[in-house]
Amino acid sequence: MKTLVILGASGDLTGRLLLPGVGRLIASGRAPGLALVGAGSDDWTPARWQKRLTESFAESLGAGEQSSGIQELASVQKNSRYQQLDVTAKGELGAFLGTVEGPVAVYFALPPAISQKACEVLKKSELPAGTRLVMEKPFGSSSASAHELNETLAKLVAEDHIHRVDHFLGKSTVLNIIGLRFANRLLEPLWNGEHITKVEIIFDEDLALENRARYYDHAGAGRDMIQSHLLQIMAIVAMEPPATLTEMDVRSSIAAVLRASTVGRTGDTDPGASSRRARYTKGTLKGKHVPGYLSEEGVDPANDTETLAEVEVYVNNWRWAGVPFILRSGKALGRNRKEAVITYKPVPHLPLGFTGTDSPTRLHIGFGPETLTLDLDVNGPGDLFTLDRVQLETELGSDPLLPYGEVLEGVLNGDPLLSVRGDTAEDCWRIVEPAFAAWKSGAVPMQDYAAGTSGPAGWSTSND
Numbered sequence: 001m002k003t004l005v006i007l008g009a010s011g012d013l014t015g016r017l018l019l020p021g022v023g024r025l026i027a028s029g030r031a032p033g034l035a036l037v038g039a040g041s042d043d044w045t046p047a048r049w050q051k052r053l054t055e056s057f058a059e060s061l062g063a064g065e066q067s068s069g070i071q072e073l074a075s076v077q078k079n080s081r082y083q084q085l086d087v088t089a090k091g092e093l094g095a096f097l098g099t100v101e102g103p104v105a106v107y108f109a110l111p112p113a114i115s116q117k118a119c120e121v122l123k124k125s126e127l128p129a130g131t132r133l134v135m136e137k138p139f140g141s142s143s144a145s146a147h148e149l150n151e152t153l154a155k156l157v158a159e160d161h162i163h164r165v166d167h168f169l170g171k172s173t174v175l176n177i178i179g180l181r182f183a184n185r186l187l188e189p190l191w192n193g194e195h196i197t198k199v200e201i202i203f204d205e206d207l208a209l210e211n212r213a214r215y216y217d218h219a220g221a222g223r224d225m226i227q228s229h230l231l232q233i234m235a236i237v238a239m240e241p242p243a244t245l246t247e248m249d250v251r252s253s254i255a256a257v258l259r260a261s262t263v264g265r266t267g268d269t270d271p272g273a274s275s276r277r278a279r280y281t282k283g284t285l286k287g288k289h290v291p292g293y294l295s296e297e298g299v300d301p302a303n304d305t306e307t308l309a310e311v312e313v314y315v316n317n318w319r320w321a322g323v324p325f326i327l328r329s330g331k332a333l334g335r336n337r338k339e340a341v342i343t344y345k346p347v348p349h350l351p352l353g354f355t356g357t358d359s360p361t362r363l364h365i366g367f368g369p370e371t372l373t374l375d376l377d378v379n380g381p382g383d384l385f386t387l388d389r390v391q392l393e394t395e396l397g398s399d400p401l402l403p404y405g406e407v408l409e410g411v412l413n414g415d416p417l418l419s420v421r422g423d424t425a426e427d428c429w430r431i432v433e434p435a436f437a438a439w440k441s442g443a444v445p446m447q448d449y450a451a452g453t454s455g456p457a458g459w460s461t462s463n464d
Contacts, residue, residue, distance in 0.1 A: 021404025
């Protein structure tokens with residue numbers, strides 16, 4: 001790619017996550033010759049845009065010695081420009097792209113409905129040759145809207161030039177899970193329902209709303225995290241061995257898992273029974289008082305938004321029949337917990353004479369930091385007839401790039417491996433929509449938990 005164009009450049013996402021990722025990528029020397037152009041609905045002066053870049057690039061530019069990558073980043077910032085733009089106005093976005101040196105990666109850091117309108121008024125003839133379209137999640141707001149957006153995008157560029165961004169699918173996360181499973185004969189033969197009783201994929205945050213009501217109060221924990229990020233991680237954990245690490249093999253293996261997945265067991269007529277939702281009330285978080293969610297600025301109680309959600313997904317195939325994949329995500333919880341936990345079935349018989357706790361074997365795969373922990377029962381210390389719990393721990397490989405930098409590197413290099421394929425984007429909505437409908441109808445009651453706690457006491461995941 002020659003130019004990265006960010007639409008929605010004056011928005012929160014761009015300043016908080018996207019531009020820092022771009023900065024680290026350029027400073028590492030892995031994006032030579034890149035130009036950066038911003039466009040947004042706000043009437044920003046060149047000085048205001050430069051201020052945003054300075055704030056977002058501060059960590060990368062302050063990295064000490066003036067390497068060639070850091071010099072490149074300073075040059076990119078100096079030459080970057082911003083333009084006020086209404087992307088939904090017919091002809092406006094196309095005319096703007098005509099002023100940009102191609103090939104171009106167009107990053108839609110916009111709400112789904114705005115992205116849809118922008119692509120509807122865009123014409124294929126207005127795109128510079130080789131253009132890649134980069135869509136931020138959530139991809140649509142339902143399976144129907146995701147399908148409509150897919151059809152709109154297909155009229156503009158080929159599927160392998162569409163990058164649906166899920167920053168959880170950073171190269172480190174994806175390759176660590178694949179490498180762990182398929183490079184170790186000790187693990188893969190036991191990676192199935194014969195030996196595993198459940199898989200939990202947890203993303204608990206010790207942050208409250210943090211002034212994000214404008215987005216979060218319409219999304220909630222289910223749409224913000226479970227529908228996209230956690231289902232994708234689940235699919236990588238559950239997929240069949242790909243023949244190669246090319247995008248076709250890996251993404252096809254992911255798609256096969258999602259096609260087989262449902263909330264609740266196959267034929268379950270009550271998807272609400274396999275899902276839970278809750279909302280935080282006032283409490284103490286990291287020593288500071290936190291108001292209840294409904295008292296947060298910008299929150300509309302009528303939206304009935306959950307801040308903690310959990311669904312049980314079943315992958316209805318031979319390998320995983322009957323195994324619940326419990327996907328949980330929430331805010332204002334007592335600890336940061338970001339991991340996949342594989343719990344193995346108990347041994348069929350423990351020789352009589354052992355005492356102590358016979359706990360299940362569990363494998364923890366941590367996300368940010370990338371870690372691996374294996375919980376085992378061993379003898380001693382002291383009384384050799386007493387079983388004790390030990391943990392074997394190691395760090396997994398990670399990339400110095402930020403998650404958005406890892407994903408953008410794939411975009412700029414033309415590699416869609418870390419992007420979400422169109423059919424899987426639709427499938428992720430199809431999987432969770434019955435649960436979301438049950439929440440909206442009130443069939444699944446909204447529970448409460450105090451900010452700073454581990455969630456509702458009745459949830460097994462809150463007591464782990």
